[in-house]
Amino acid sequence: MDPKSTIKGRGAQLNAHNRFFELSHEVRDDFLEFCLKEGEQADKNKTLYLPVFPKTIVNKVVSPDVGMMFSMNAYQGCEHGCIYCYARNTHEYWGYSAGLDFERRILVKKDAPKLLEELLKKKTWKAHPIVMSGNTDCYQPAEKQFEITRNCLEVFLNHKHPVGIITKNSLILRDLDILKALAKDNLIAVNVSITSLSEQTRRVLEPRTATIARRLETVKILSDNKIPVNVMLAPIIPSINSHEILPLAKAASDHGALSIAHTIVRLNGAIGEIFTDWIKKTMPDRADKVLHQIESCHGGTLNDSRYQTRMQGDCKIAEQINNLIKLAKRKYFKDKGMPKLNTELYEQFRDGQLKLF
Template sequence: MSELEHFRQNALDPANRADVADALAARSGMRIDIDRRRGRAAGINPSGRYEQQSRHVFDDGWETLEDLPAFKTEVQVERPRTVITRNESPDISFDRSINPYRGCEHGCIYCFARPTHAFMGLSPGLDFESRLFAKPDAPKLLERELAKPGYKPRYIAIGTNTDPYQPIEKKWRIVRQILEVLNACNHPVGIVTKSATVLRDIDILAQMAEKDLVKVAVSVTTLDRQLARTMEPRASTPVRRLEAIKGLSEAGIPVAVMASPIIPGLNDHEMERILDSAKAAGASTASYILLRLPLEVSPLFRDWLLRHYPDRYRHVMSLVRSMRGGKDYDAEFTKRMKGSGPYAWQLARRFEITTKKLGLDRKWRALRTDLFTPPHGTGVQLNLL
């Protein structure tokens, strides 16, 4: 059955009419031909919310759309003045982070970082997956920041916005250079990824683990290969992520599993299997985050859901809204990560019971900061005093 036929059938149901109308409105004039977006999760490429003009793709009868090229990954160089980003969010356990890349080729349809592409005048849709920015100066900038007088070392997180080990890292190797800087000055770091490419840097990570300077969290969203392929088209397969957990654990590197995001009605039934599989692979602790649909992520996700799982559309969105105060998303601190209401409570209890049973409820040991030695590399500004 075609997408259009699914839409027409769903629209006949009065209870579903509003949802379908919203989704169709999001798609109107923006749907990209499947041949142009093959291997991508997003099906639309709406203009960024800060743009004065909104561009829409439509066939004017001259068949000009057939000549448009496919979306290919393009990487531009970004040269920021600083590389350490600071935050004061009460929902997360760190106050500083590093993001070597802007945009992510993994293309996870649910990625909460998609709206940040609007700051670059680009779309949070297909542009986020294909028009990327790399920060090759990040290692040198990091050296300078760590060498500043009065700098106090605290845990730095890498990969909190976009995945540091996305495919372009194989060529640019920015993350590895950052780790070399942190290892040389004994600075603590935590990494979040869903890529098995993290195993490439196991030599550095193992050295840092011996000094209690590193921990890694691997995101395992689903064990269903087909769901992973459509939802996270260019990320490592579920099996490869479990292999990454195993490899890191065997090398003595503390590793956690992130069962995130939990999408009600789509992958929430896998929570226990994911945790059990990760424990068997060597994970020592676990966490989860509820699906977040801020700003442009909501229409992108709803469009994806209608294309791939139209029979679940009503059920999934109904459960999401039941945990978000009737909205697609609630950005309130303390609620945005876990949600609220009976279904959110049930998810939390299931997670609590399973992690306790598997021994994944242990807290991570705090990373050391007392070993820190300011860097003295070539990128460090000399003291004029």
């Protein structure tokens, strides 16, 4: 890979066409030449934080093979820039590209804590675990500035309501005080995503995420504070990180994780184009091999929407990956498991304080 030919610090290397738009935007060579002659930057590669004001913040998850009933996302778009991210396609609904726009146009929902509070006070709401980051990471770099996730966790704590978190950022340790308070009543489960033990792989797959060493340290610190942690080995990408399953599982267990989970990469919608462009620029020596193996896992296509099989694949390569995961669970997590979150306290704290009468 030639660093000069890639966009520094980003996963996607292009802005894929938004399928909802009739017109498309093209950067022409004559424009680039003009910028070069004038000493101007054709692309400043800056991240913009854009406020949005949704009417609700919690979404019901209807997909039958996603392990959650409700999710919420404080941010749309994610600066982590993971090239494989399934959430990229949702940025098109907001009028942006699933490519670079997804990483550089971050929509910020500052009213999220207020909307969550309103929901949890409703008499019709029944306690179910709500997962933060069902779509985009609630501890991405924007959180350091806006602290929306921390404020939402305070709402969950005040109402004694169960909450799950999915993240690959060590910023979660900033909120260790709230997480420990939630854990005392079995109200919190944390999922830390670790896709490789190689920093070189991490840097190209997930350019703005915490280092692998820092993520493993995060798992250990959370576990040492009796906060249950599941490690997501997701996604497994054939010929990129598929050979690391057993070492990853061992590292997760050694650092205190109670379980692991995985998916096999799938490249739906615009992600297929974005990933293909990326891998041909960053790993040209094995690009075709990786793409063909991903297709093999999904019935000959990068785009797989079949429930039940889309996450696990259905070929010999997928079978080998899934069998390695089963072996890893038996070898490193035999007597471990994530606890079921507590939904019993919420009714007493629906109004944010203990009911006396």
